[in-house]
Amino acid sequence: xxxxxxxxxxxxxxxxxxxxxxxxxxxxxxxxxxxxxxxxxxxxxxxxxxxxxxxxxxxxxxxxxxxxxxxxxxxxxxxxxxxxxxxxxxxxxxxxxxxxxxxxxxxxxxxxxxxxxxxxxxxxxxxxxxxxxxxxxxxxxxxxxxxxxxxxxxxxxxxxxxxxxxxxxxxxxxxxxxxxxxxxxxxxxxxxxxxxxxxxxxxxxxxxxxxxxxxxxxxxxxxxxxxxxxxxxxxxxxxxxxxxxxxxxxxxxxxxxxxxxxxxxxxxxxxxxxxxxxxxxxxxxxxxxxxxxxxxxxxxxxxxxxxxxxxxxxxxxxxxxxxxxxxxxxxxxxxxxxxxxxxxxxxxxxxxxxxxxxxxxxxxxxxxxxxxxxx
Numbered sequence: 001x002x003x004x005x006x007x008x009x010x011x012x013x014x015x016x017x018x019x020x021x022x023x024x025x026x027x028x029x030x031x032x033x034x035x036x037x038x039x040x041x042x043x044x045x046x047x048x049x050x051x052x053x054x055x056x057x058x059x060x061x062x063x064x065x066x067x068x069x070x071x072x073x074x075x076x077x078x079x080x081x082x083x084x085x086x087x088x089x090x091x092x093x094x095x096x097x098x099x100x101x102x103x104x105x106x107x108x109x110x111x112x113x114x115x116x117x118x119x120x121x122x123x124x125x126x127x128x129x130x131x132x133x134x135x136x137x138x139x140x141x142x143x144x145x146x147x148x149x150x151x152x153x154x155x156x157x158x159x160x161x162x163x164x165x166x167x168x169x170x171x172x173x174x175x176x177x178x179x180x181x182x183x184x185x186x187x188x189x190x191x192x193x194x195x196x197x198x199x200x201x202x203x204x205x206x207x208x209x210x211x212x213x214x215x216x217x218x219x220x221x222x223x224x225x226x227x228x229x230x231x232x233x234x235x236x237x238x239x240x241x242x243x244x245x246x247x248x249x250x251x252x253x254x255x256x257x258x259x260x261x262x263x264x265x266x267x268x269x270x271x272x273x274x275x276x277x278x279x280x281x282x283x284x285x286x287x288x289x290x291x292x293x294x295x296x297x298x299x300x301x302x303x304x305x306x307x308x309x310x311x312x313x314x315x316x317x318x319x320x321x322x323x324x325x326x327x328x329x330x331x332x333x334x335x336x337x338x339x340x341x342x343x344x345x346x347x348x349x350x351x352x353x354x355x356x357x358x359x360x361x362x363x364x365x366x367x368x369x370x371x372x373x374x375x
Contacts, residue, residue, distance in 0.1 A: 053248035096221035132185035254294035
């Protein structure tokens, strides 16, 4: 039997990592990888795919390519994939129902991630692993939406009683609900992204997100989700959150790049820079290019050393190494922060008023220094 033929290898990565990446690349580009049964630990491969939230894609590839997986393994995997497909379709239908009921109460809501992203990136909700429904609500309507979901049979989770009715709980960004009878988890967001130090909060108003939204059809219902630009920026920010879902985020990005070749990438990168996230977007897109051989038609500037370390120590490791993640995040965030502050200072010199403000600042600074010296 022929040996495994892999297109790419990565230092320190296991055979199953290599094979999983090759199969994901095959899904994106319509290519195949010959596999020898003996060296592959199929259960380990499936575990990795599940941890990275790409298991439905793995099953589709193995089934489509007719790979020689042991009958017991593929039968069990197939049964799981069918359950995921049915659950995703059910969640898609319930999402459409929830959006309609919110609209009937004049509550503006935007579905994102989950089923909406599956439709936008892969064209099929069954091809993306997700466990809950994420809905972004107009902050002015968030408490009405919360009460609406409670009236619909959902219980509010994981939020202390004393902050549940605050205008917008400062240290939170969403309400989490669970309907025990229907086994549905649902999140109502008033912010789309959050980081512990708020360096990469997604500083875009709900009005902007609503006005620029893209229309999709899900469960025979037309709904408004985030625009492609906002979706990609959010995914890039999400990719370096404290999470084990790594290749899944990159696969979503690669699929979006392929599905929407006419996207204005210069405008996207410019917008990412305006909210202080250009560096993290460029680094994540570079990782998509290296690992999944999919890249946007625009030049991406990033550190090759940082990228190599990020891929080897983070994206290919399903365990969560907090120190490694903190290092990468601080490196990327500090670069973005300094870039943003430098750009702000430079912009001041483009107007006469700005130059006057800078000059007055230096004059005041010199005056304070001379006073201190005189004492």
